[in-house]
Amino acid sequence: MEAASSDMALNADYGQALALVRAKSVDDVVATMRFAYDHALPVVPQGAMTGINGGANAIDGCILLSVRAMDRVLDIDATNHTVTVEPGIINADLKKTLAEQNLAYPPDPGSMAISSIGGNIATNAGGLCCVKYGVTRDYVREIKVVLPDGTLTRLGRKTAKGVAGLDLCSLFVGSEGTLGVIVEATLEVIALPPEPLTAVATFPTEHEAAATVSAYMATGLRPSLLEFLDGITINLLNNFGDFGLDDSVGAMLIMQSDAPTAASDVERFTEIAEENGALDVAFSDNTADNEALIATRRCVQPANELYARSHGGGQLIEDICIPRSAMPEFFDGLAEIRKETHTTIAVVAHAGDGNTHPSIFYDAKDPQSRAHAEEAFEQILDLGLRLGGTITGEHGIGSVKARWLTKELDEGSRRLHREIKNAVDPLGIANPGKMLGAL
Amino acid sequence: MEAASSDMALNADYGQALALVRAKSVDDVVATMRFAYDHALPVVPQGAMTGINGGANAIDGCILLSVRAMDRVLDIDATNHTVTVEPGIINADLKKTLAEQNLAYPPDPGSMAISSIGGNIATNAGGLCCVKYGVTRDYVREIKVVLPDGTLTRLGRKTAKGVAGLDLCSLFVGSEGTLGVIVEATLEVIALPPEPLTAVATFPTEHEAAATVSAYMATGLRPSLLEFLDGITINLLNNFGDFGLDDSVGAMLIMQSDAPTAASDVERFTEIAEENGALDVAFSDNTADNEALIATRRCVQPANELYARSHGGGQLIEDICIPRSAMPEFFDGLAEIRKETHTTIAVVAHAGDGNTHPSIFYDAKDPQSRAHAEEAFEQILDLGLRLGGTITGEHGIGSVKARWLTKELDEGSRRLHREIKNAVDPLGIANPGKMLGAL
Numbered sequence: 001m002e003a004a005s006s007d008m009a010l011n012a013d014y015g016q017a018l019a020l021v022r023a024k025s026v027d028d029v030v031a032t033m034r035f036a037y038d039h040a041l042p043v044v045p046q047g048a049m050t051g052i053n054g055g056a057n058a059i060d061g062c063i064l065l066s067v068r069a070m071d072r073v074l075d076i077d078a079t080n081h082t083v084t085v086e087p088g089i090i091n092a093d094l095k096k097t098l099a100e101q102n103l104a105y106p107p108d109p110g111s112m113a114i115s116s117i118g119g120n121i122a123t124n125a126g127g128l129c130c131v132k133y134g135v136t137r138d139y140v141r142e143i144k145v146v147l148p149d150g151t152l153t154r155l156g157r158k159t160a161k162g163v164a165g166l167d168l169c170s171l172f173v174g175s176e177g178t179l180g181v182i183v184e185a186t187l188e189v190i191a192l193p194p195e196p197l198t199a200v201a202t203f204p205t206e207h208e209a210a211a212t213v214s215a216y217m218a219t220g221l222r223p224s225l226l227e228f229l230d231g232i233t234i235n236l237l238n239n240f241g242d243f244g245l246d247d248s249v250g251a252m253l254i255m256q257s258d259a260p261t262a263a264s265d266v267e268r269f270t271e272i273a274e275e276n277g278a279l280d281v282a283f284s285d286n287t288a289d290n291e292a293l294i295a296t297r298r299c300v301q302p303a304n305e306l307y308a309r310s311h312g313g314g315q316l317i318e319d320i321c322i323p324r325s326a327m328p329e330f331f332d333g334l335a336e337i338r339k340e341t342h343t344t345i346a347v348v349a350h351a352g353d354g355n356t357h358p359s360i361f362y363d364a365k366d367p368q369s370r371a372h373a374e375e376a377f378e379q380i381l382d383l384g385l386r387l388g389g390t391i392t393g394e395h396g397i398g399s400v401k402a403r404w405l406t407k408e409l410d411e412g413s414r415r416l417h418r419e420i421k422n423a424v425d426p427l428g429i430a431n432p433g434k435m436l437g438a439l
Numbered sequence: 440m441e442a443a444s445s446d447m448a449l450n451a452d453y454g455q456a457l458a459l460v461r462a463k464s465v466d467d468v469v470a471t472m473r474f475a476y477d478h479a480l481p482v483v484p485q486g487a488m489t490g491i492n493g494g495a496n497a498i499d500g501c502i503l504l505s506v507r508a509m510d511r512v513l514d515i516d517a518t519n520h521t522v523t524v525e526p527g528i529i530n531a532d533l534k535k536t537l538a539e540q541n542l543a544y545p546p547d548p549g550s551m552a553i554s555s556i557g558g559n560i561a562t563n564a565g566g567l568c569c570v571k572y573g574v575t576r577d578y579v580r581e582i583k584v585v586l587p588d589g590t591l592t593r594l595g596r597k598t599a600k601g602v603a604g605l606d607l608c609s610l611f612v613g614s615e616g617t618l619g620v621i622v623e624a625t626l627e628v629i630a631l632p633p634e635p636l637t638a639v640a641t642f643p644t645e646h647e648a649a650a651t652v653s654a655y656m657a658t659g660l661r662p663s664l665l666e667f668l669d670g671i672t673i674n675l676l677n678n679f680g681d682f683g684l685d686d687s688v689g690a691m692l693i694m695q696s697d698a699p700t701a702a703s704d705v706e707r708f709t710e711i712a713e714e715n716g717a718l719d720v721a722f723s724d725n726t727a728d729n730e731a732l733i734a735t736r737r738c739v740q741p742a743n744e745l746y747a748r749s750h751g752g753g754q755l756i757e758d759i760c761i762p763r764s765a766m767p768e769f770f771d772g773l774a775e776i777r778k779e780t781h782t783t784i785a786v787v788a789h790a791g792d793g794n795t796h797p798s799i800f801y802d803a804k805d806p807q808s809r810a811h812a813e814e815a816f817e818q819i820l821d822l823g824l825r826l827g828g829t830i831t832g833e834h835g836i837g838s839v840k841a842r843w844l845t846k847e848l849d850e851g852s853r854r855l856h857r858e859i860k861n862a863v864d865p866l867g868i869a870n871p872g873k874m875l876g877a878l
């Protein structure tokens with residue numbers, strides 16, 4: 001139970017659970033929720049526990065309700081392009097099954113090899129391809145959920161369109177277990193996209209890279225991936241693996257296009273990068289090379305963790321999403337914050353969406369170092385809000401940012417949140433304290 | 440006030456309003472809602488009154504609150520691809536303003552020349568291009584709404600992604616005025632798409648056309664438009680205008696592609712149509728011809744109305760959305776219903792999405808004719824649900840289908856709807872009776 005009490009956040013507390021239920025069926029979930037409701041016990045829904053905000057962490061006296069073992073594909077409808085699954089299935093496993101039929105479920109969080117579809121839905125997970133393909137919510141047509149009192153209900157619809165009633169399906173997408181438990185989902189799928197072309201551009205500082213992103217996206221061309229890595233991140237990657245990246249540069253962009261116009265898209269990207277001061281632009285249509293590069297990109301978090309472990313173990317991960325045009329200003333602000341708080345901050349970003357992930361490192365055994373990191377964390381959230389952004393583009397609120405949610409939402413919205421939570425979960429047993437806990 | 444008391448539904452009742460407010464500003468809306476709240480008066484939000492389900496119709500003793508005069512573009516952000524508007528702006532006017540900057544707001548309901556963005560959001564309007572570009576909800580990033588007690592709040596966020604809190608923005612999209620009044624919206628826009636290529640295929644019966652749609656969509660190619668017209672509709676069009684369509688055929692498909700692969704897409708469509716028994720396939724890259732054809736398609740409702748007027752005035756418009764593969768079965772069912780209820784039913788469909796609009800004609804002065812039409816209406820809704828569809832793909836529930844919503848939603852969902860409505864609007868003054876009225 002201890003092992004099942006915390007997700008992958010390095011800085012989130014967790015409590016002492018009462019019990020762990022490993023549901024094998026919808027009936028198990030219904031029975032658990034009925035029991036919890038009858039005894040007014042808090043329930044923490046759990047998928048694969050890869051969250052990084054403490055959302056799935058135990059709270060004192062709770063029932064941990066894992067749906068990870070409910071991982072079947074129930075139906076693939078290749079004609080209508082939908083798939084129906086249980087919530088525990090791992091994102092990458094679903095992708096593999098679909099690929100056999102030339103189909104794809106696009107959402108690809110960095111954690112796709114280890115996170116569950118139910119968790120993806122409960123956090124409205126983003127990823128690398130959303131710049132072209134959208135986020136999890138864009139693919140969820142219908143869900144079955146077990147409400148806090150144990151009622152099983154169907155929300156949304158299986159068809160391509162539908163407006164019968166309020167959009168309660170979207171209300172549950174991204175609700176982080178605070179409204180009920182997702183026990184089944186029908187997702188839209190698409191034809192497997194072709195292999196992308198890839199371009200890699202390096203820049204003297206973050207500024208030129210940010211300007212390139214803003215200018216390229218303003219053309220209206222849709223890359224299928226547009227990732228940013230700052231110099232520190234590149235160094236940490238080289239330390240982690242034998243990647244041989246040029247770590248003398250200030251920033252790097254990885255751009256992919258899987259459009260029929262990929263060749264000219266990559267050319268246009270090259271032009272714009274060069275106009276904006278790129279040091280070097282290379283491109284490749286070699287699938288193995290490209291996959292290796294993206295695999296390297298997916299190593300950023302392990303590389304960061306390795307660095308953190310050898311520097312006192314602390315890491316706070318931000319998830320600020322800002323208008324793309326505000327990125328240069330964001331990096332200026334970040335430089336100030338680094339100086340003021342004496343912190344090391346590495347930045348990786350789903351740049352095409354303006355979704356940045358600064359990682360703040362600290363020595364977990366040194367209270368002053370931790371205080372500095374926390375100060376930097378707060379200042380970055382403030383900076384993001386000031387630039388017209390949000391405190392979380394994809395990772396969610398969990399317990400780590402619950403207090404901050406009150407800053408982003410205005411009074412009317414906070415009240416609406418409370419009223420709706422209370423209407424759906426009058427006893428307050430669905431993942432209490434998480435996300436909405438400070439409102 | 441009488442003129443402002445009913446939308447474009449031919450068969451919806453309306454009541455006697457107390458007052459009509461033509462809001463010119465957010466403050467006007469706030470003041471109106473506060474007054475209504477203090478006096479527990481029902482309020483009916485109104486846009487351009489083009490709805491066809493009675494959603495904006497007066498109810499006895501209500502305040503009609505029109506935001507049609509709030510029609511300014513507040514901001515166009517060409518770098519970040521967003522536009523901020525007041526709710527009363529007409530969809531086509533916004534499109535025109537954006538086109539000057541090579542930008543586009545895709546959602547294009549048949550009524551785009553006459554319906555408001557606020558109304559489009561409140562109904563989550565669909566249209567012809569959603570088969571490729573999605574529905575209104577996919578473009579709404581942030582809205583400002585005035586809640587039933589007069590509180591002004593901001594929901595959603597301006598950035599490309601964001602998961603801070605529950606997705607209350609989506610909850611208001613499609614809420615048909617039952618949760619509050621939308622007074623501002625920030626919408627995502629895209630680069631103006633290129634002119635499409637167009638193909639027109641004719642078929643002996645609806646069956647071959649439906650099979651073509653199902654097979655073509657299963658390839659994963661995304662047409663930018665894929666419309667179906669049955670033989671009766673083609674005849675009514677020829678009666679309405681001098682269109683010279685071949686009205687001896689059983690059905691017609693209009694297909695467009697604006698993709699870089701448009702030429703090969705159209706070829707593929709032609710092949711599939713021929714494989715499935717098309718009588719004839721023609722295609723064109725002449726912009727004027729193509730626009731004329733789409734304009735003809737947009738005349739279906741006026742043509743239907745002309746027919747209705749000369750046949751006793753009655754028309755019930757359905758909006759069933761089913762899985763695409765169920766369309767052949769749907770047409771079989773429809774043939775049965777025609778026979779059994781002695782009704783004339785013409786069908787047009789956003790076929791790529793499986794969204795069909797059967798129109799049932801009747802003599803409004805003949806109770807038996809009306810009864811037959813209503814019987815057909817009910818049977819078609821039943822048929823749609825039986826085939827795994829929804830009773831409304833895009834037109835919404837309004838007052839006309841309120842009773843039917845109870846059939847589509849299960850008990851848990853109905854309860855959730857009631858609880859959430861009650862939490863947001865405890866006095867029940869926001870468009871009472873509409874959409875949720877029978878739950």
Ligand SMILES: Cc1cc2nc3c(=O)[nH]c(=O)nc-3n(C[C@H](O)[C@H](O)[C@H](O)COP(=O)(O)OP(=O)(O)OC[C@H]3O[C@@H](n4cnc5c(N)ncnc54)[C@H](O)[C@@H]3O)c2cc1C
Binds near residue numbers: 049051
């Ligand atoms: C290396 C790494 C990279 C990552 N990259 C990304 C990324 O690119 N984009 C991104 O969005 N996230 C990313 N994440 C965060 C995380 O993987 C996602 O939030 C993921 O969606 C969580 O899925 P899970 O199954 O692990 O959920 P969990 O961690 O088990 O739970 C997450 C939240 O959802 C709730 N929940 C889980 N399952 C259900 C259910 N069936 N019903 C109701 N509530 C449920 C939990 O209560 C909790 O609040 C990353 C994490 C790691 C470790």
Ligand SMILES: Cc1cc2nc3c(=O)[nH]c(=O)nc-3n(C[C@H](O)[C@H](O)[C@H](O)COP(=O)(O)OP(=O)(O)OC[C@H]3O[C@@H](n4cnc5c(N)ncnc54)[C@H](O)[C@@H]3O)c2cc1C
Binds near residue numbers: 489494556559619
């Ligand atoms: C010829 C014709 C073709 C059509 N084709 C389509 C189509 O292809 N796709 C489609 O989806 N619809 C279609 N419609 C239906 C209708 O045009 C749409 O529903 C449209 O979105 C309504 O916009 P409106 O401004 O006219 O809203 P109204 O009719 O004024 O109101 C519609 C509903 O929204 C509410 N509402 C309006 N404004 C606000 C606001 N600011 N805040 C809160 N609530 C509000 C009203 O209370 C009402 O419930 C068509 C209608 C006609 C007449």
